[in-house]
Amino acid sequence: MTKVLVTGGCGYIGSHTIVDLIENGYEVISIDDQSRSTPYPLTGIQLITGKRIKNYKVDLKNFDETLAVFQENPDISAVIHFAAYKAVGESVEQPLSYYENNMGSLVSILKCVKEFNIQHVVFSSSCTVYGNPDRFPVTEATALQPAVSPYGATKQMGEQILRDFSLASNTRVILLRYFNPVGAHPSCLIGELPLGKPQNLFPVITQTAIGKLPKMMVYGSDYKTRDGSCIRDYIHVSDIAHAHTLAVDYLRADKMQNKCEVFNLGTGNGITVLEAIHMFEKVSGLQLNYEIGPRRSGDIEAIYANNEKAIQQLGWTIRYDLEQMMQTAWAWEQKIKKEEDSISKN
Numbered sequence: 001m002t003k004v005l006v007t008g009g010c011g012y013i014g015s016h017t018i019v020d021l022i023e024n025g026y027e028v029i030s031i032d033d034q035s036r037s038t039p040y041p042l043t044g045i046q047l048i049t050g051k052r053i054k055n056y057k058v059d060l061k062n063f064d065e066t067l068a069v070f071q072e073n074p075d076i077s078a079v080i081h082f083a084a085y086k087a088v089g090e091s092v093e094q095p096l097s098y099y100e101n102n103m104g105s106l107v108s109i110l111k112c113v114k115e116f117n118i119q120h121v122v123f124s125s126s127c128t129v130y131g132n133p134d135r136f137p138v139t140e141a142t143a144l145q146p147a148v149s150p151y152g153a154t155k156q157m158g159e160q161i162l163r164d165f166s167l168a169s170n171t172r173v174i175l176l177r178y179f180n181p182v183g184a185h186p187s188c189l190i191g192e193l194p195l196g197k198p199q200n201l202f203p204v205i206t207q208t209a210i211g212k213l214p215k216m217m218v219y220g221s222d223y224k225t226r227d228g229s230c231i232r233d234y235i236h237v238s239d240i241a242h243a244h245t246l247a248v249d250y251l252r253a254d255k256m257q258n259k260c261e262v263f264n265l266g267t268g269n270g271i272t273v274l275e276a277i278h279m280f281e282k283v284s285g286l287q288l289n290y291e292i293g294p295r296r297s298g299d300i301e302a303i304y305a306n307n308e309k310a311i312q313q314l315g316w317t318i319r320y321d322l323e324q325m326m327q328t329a330w331a332w333e334q335k336i337k338k339e340e341d342s343i344s345k346n
């Protein structure tokens with residue numbers, strides 16, 4: 001079996017990608033220092049796939065410890081690099097920790113890739129690299145604007161580092177630009193586990209509905225959109241996950257026209273905040289306690305993807321619609337609450 005190293009394998013997108021890789025015949029190991037995650041997803045992965053995933057609890061910024069993982073696994077054929085800090089607001093408050101962590105870990109893992117002459121790397125990038133686009137849908141050729149946060153800057157720099165590395169090595173690279181990943185695996189055994197108070201819309205909606213948050217704020221209703229609230233391209237995490245498996249397949253099949261290729265991962269549909277809330281109310285049958293408030297600084301008005309390149313070249317398909325995204329997000333929130341309640345009872 002072909003072995004893939006996933007960094008950040010205990011995280012939200014990393015854990016869903018491990019499930020998809022295993023279901024498509026890959027052997028997987030993970031490096032995750034669990035500074036922003038827990039071992040919990042590894043149990044879910046094992047329940048879904050029947051496979052126990054070995055996770056190395058290593059700080060990727062520690063080159064020697066990271067290299068030791070490669071020495072123990074000389075048969076690694078591809079690396080998928082997720083591990084990074086990703087809270088936009090936190091990055092504004094703590095830029096140095098973001099640059100140190102996100103860039104330091106990337107350089108360290110690429111030095112190992114070079115040392116072991118690994119030919120295939122897939123990188124977790126983000127639509128945030130586009131900044132605040134003025135034409136839609138955005139394609140991979142849409143000009144990047146200056147990042148609107150240090151988090152976004154680390155994704156832009158990460159792409160540049162990987163582009164330069166691919167030209168100076170035998171390694172071919174695929175950059176996957178996620179739009180807004182949401183939802184949970186249909187088994188309800190893995191999902192998003194925000195640490196502390198969530199910032200992203202879907203977990204804020206479901207935590208408000210389950211009673212963990214008293215109410216939620218819609219950040220602005222005076223944008224130039226069909227209902228005044230911001231537009232985003234929400235995409236199910238399992239669809240994002242499968243795109244990573246297809247990217248590894250594509251690299252291994254040697255189909256790359258260039259040393260480094262970029263793919264947008266979005267549905268191509270722009271959804272407003274209020275439409276997402278109304279979809280939740282439809283799916284759950286509940287009335288959500290929300291208020292319209294002022295805009296959140298750093299928010300862009302609208303963004304959604306042109307995803308034709310990933311569909312045509314990777315053979316990617318979108319399997320989950322907005323209703324299923326919300327259904328799985330809500331089912332996961334209820335499952336977590338049930339587990340927390342039973343723990344607090346014992």
Ligand code: WQD
Binds near residue numbers: 202
């Ligand atoms: C979506 C919309 C908010 C919370 C960020 C990163 C991006 C990616 C996903 C990592 C916005 C509105 C939200 C709330 C609200 N992260 N909202 N009330 O900011 O588009 O993207 O997370 O890869 O890189 O930039 O996602 O879910 O935070 O916000 O009204 O309580 O929901 O204003 O319009 P965002 P989000």
